[in-house]
């Protein structure tokens with residue numbers, strides 16, 4: 001069971017947040033955060049109106065996530081509100097079940113204080129303890145410099161580039177890259193890819 005005990009983290013500006021696994025009872029708050037705080041961020045691909053999960057369905061998803069040993073849904077909360085969310089999606093096919101993809105968003109007011117780093121460190125530590133997992137993966141738009149700096153500093157390397165993979169309604173066309181960090185004690189074989197962004 002992917003249950004992370006509650007830990008308190010103090011941000012660079014002294015504010016505090018609690019990090020813990022999301023539970024079924026968080027369904028409404030998590031669903032709201034995904035629509036209003038998560039998918040409204042510039043460099044995320046899915047639009048809020050494309051997220052069709054209802055709060056009730058969210059509750060079920062969180063419960064199932066908690067039962068799955070190879071999935072993690074980590075939230076940060078402060079003053080009763082969700083301020084950041086990290087969510088995994090592990091491939092269930094037997095030939096690929098060692099690959100765990102994740103996404104993370106910290107709400108705007110809480111960015112730059114160390115929350116993202118703290119959450120990904122917990123993810124890495126958790127994944128290193130899951131026998132079936134070998135690779136943590138993510139996709140990131142190459143223009144998202146803060147996120148890429150964070151991932152590099154935590155040992156992620158670039159494994160691939162998708163040119164023109166993301167198209168905005170205002171006409172911008174951006175590349176995105178696949179980054180990976182191994183969690184089985186071996187070093188990542190990826191190379192840094194220069195991009196046009």
Ligand SMILES: CC(C)(COP(=O)(O)OP(=O)(O)OC[C@H]1O[C@@H](n2cnc3c(N)ncnc32)[C@H](O)[C@@H]1OP(=O)(O)O)[C@@H](O)C(=O)NCCC(=O)NCCS
Nearest residue numbers: 041104105106111112113114115116117140146147149150
């Ligand atoms: C990317 C994100 C998750 C990082 O979380 P965060 O809490 O803001 O990041 P942290 O405060 O832990 O910063 C860690 C590192 O990120 C980098 N970083 C953060 N903000 C930065 C900025 N404005 N410019 C450049 N680098 C920055 C630094 O390397 C920093 O290292 P440091 O700890 O040595 O200062 C968060 O900013 C976010 O949710 N952004 C919007 C959604 C998004 O882009 N998600 C990722 C999609 S792949």
